[in-house]
Amino acid sequence: MHATLIVRDNGIGIPPENMDKIRNPLFTTKPGSDDNGLGLNFFYNIVTNILGGQIGVGSQVREGACSILAASLIAPRLRAPGAGR
Secondary structure (H helix, E strand, O other): OEEEEEEEOOOOOOOHHHOOOOOOOOOOOOOOOOOOOOHHHHHHHHHHHHOOOEEEEEEEOOOEEEEEEEEEOOOOOOOOOOOOO
């Protein structure tokens, strides 16, 4: 079993030149703000590396963005550090 979450907004969208950068740590389009650019990178790593899920992002400038998250509802087996040695 898996869950799919779709989030859409009607904001300014993500410019095409930024689409490949949005998952990079410390990437932000708001220099000088309190936004440190770690949010999406942190979330992406949890979903893909820990939960084994996927995140897709689409955008149209001046029309908004859409993010799709798909992840298993059954948690993967996690081993304690050093287990199995």
